[in-house]
Amino acid sequence: MNTLTQFHLVHGAVLEEVDGIGIPMRYGSRFEQEIQTMLQGAGIFDASTMMEIQVKGPDSLQFLQGLVTNDLNALEVGECQPNLMCNSRGKIEHRLEIIRLEEKAFLICCARGEGLAVGRKLDQFHIREDLQLSVLNSDTIRIDMIGALAKQILENQGWSTDTFKWKMSGIEILTVEAPINDFPRFIHLVPLLEAVTFIETMSEEPETGLVGQDSLKDLQTHLGHPQFGMDYGVENFPQEAALGDHISFNKGCYVGQEPHARMYHRGHPNWILVQLQLPEDMVVNSGVKLYVEDQKVGTLTSLSSIQEQDFRNGIGMIRHQIAGTGQDLTIENNKNV
Structure with missing residues (x-):
């Protein structure tokens, strides 16, 4: 111990x-x-428990730019940037936080339990680039x-x-x-x-x-901050998980870039995470279905215990056409959300 x-x-x-x-x-x-x-x-x-993987060397920036969704050129030394690794279909594989340690050195902070998979992906794509990968933990x-x-x-x-x-x-x-x-x-x-x-x-x-x-x-x-493995997962696109700020649409190619660009320029996701307010005395668990009238329009993915002005905040995945309309949602027993 x-x-x-x-x-x-x-x-x-x-x-x-x-x-x-x-x-x-x-x-x-x-x-x-x-x-x-x-x-x-x-x-x-x-x-x-967050594995820390350092990527350091002359080609570190170029290498990571082709793997993550956000633009590391915008990241100054001593700053942290939210990021994603996605598959070729554009769906989320890993949520990351990347810190720029030096001009040519970056630290990837992986969600707990995700470090080994992130490391394998870095190894898979590292071919001739002049850089070193190391775990600092x-x-x-x-x-x-x-x-x-x-x-x-x-x-x-x-x-x-x-x-x-x-x-x-x-x-x-x-x-x-x-x-x-x-x-x-x-x-x-x-x-x-x-x-x-x-x-x-x-x-x-x-x-x-x-x-x-x-x-x-x-x-x-x-705070309305969606969490990987609870509010969204590997079956979701970043836009569905309300993670549009994790993507740069100006940086050029990366794994998953084409599906993201098509969704951004030509349409929207069918589903999207939104913040919800529930009456503080409502007894309900995450996973409950959400309705507008008799139509199922989503699922409550998480619910906070913190009470504020007679309400508790939650997060739900709902149909895009309902998001932003201000319509009241109900759960199975017709209680308003």
């Missing part, structure tokens, strides 16, 4: 193993407290800070908005701003051996606390 796992267990974490690494799902019975920590302060989330891990006061807390520790590489108590850290929609989130790349010290130091700040995967997912649904 490594030091980081021991740290989480001491703090009451319920762990779930992914690729041999235990990820904190929640800390005891503090689910609601974790939510409030992010809404009012800053939650510290161990994202070490044995030396460096990712720790996120999410919450309304995250920026202020980081500034208290010596970070500034114009700084990508900095030191805290002698620890060398890379910090990238990567909001969830418009909600503050900061990605930290921290030496593995210093991870516990980093978390402990940040936890000493007022209004901070450890948060697990369950509360973070709940917050993302509340």
Whole structure:
């Protein structure tokens, strides 16, 4: 058992193993407290199960441009960009976050459990390009800070908005701003051996606390941020998953580019993810069917527990012709959504 796992267990974490690494799902019975920590302060989330693949070398930009949907030319050093890998039919294979470490070096952050498949695809397409592929997780891990006061807390520790590489108590850290929609989130790349010290130091700040995967997912649904494997999957096009901002239509060819361009210029998807509001007292689970009058028009894909102004937010996949009309939807028992 490594030091980081021991740290989480001491703090009451319920762990779930992914690729041999235990990820904190929640800390005891503090689910609601974790939510409030992010809404009012800053939650510290161990994202070490996200495989980090570095692509470095003279041809790194050209190589990745042919594989991912967004335009990496628009990415400055020290910035993070949402991205997708798609198949030749244009359907989503992997959602990625790509950080530009140097002019000719990029870090691909893979969703948990997706790293090996992403690595195999990179190997498959890497033929003659002058670059090196390497996994950094044995030396460096990712720790996120999410919450309304995250920026202020980081500034208290010596970070500034114009700084990508900095030191805290002698620890060398890379910090990238990567909001969830418009909600503050900061990605930290921290030496593995210093991870516990980093978390402990940040936890000493007022209004901070450890948060697990369950509360973070709940917050993302509340914010209307669709999640791979829950709101959409490999059967969907990016436009169906409301991920149009993950695609550049000006960058040139990449795997899946032609179907995306046809849909963008000539039409629209038949289905699309939208944010929904449900009465806070409605008892319903994700997966329930959505209706307009007696016609089935979609499915509720996720529902947040966070109550705001007598409502809870959810995400649903509905027919495109219904989206944006403002029509009330109902579930099977005719309760309004």
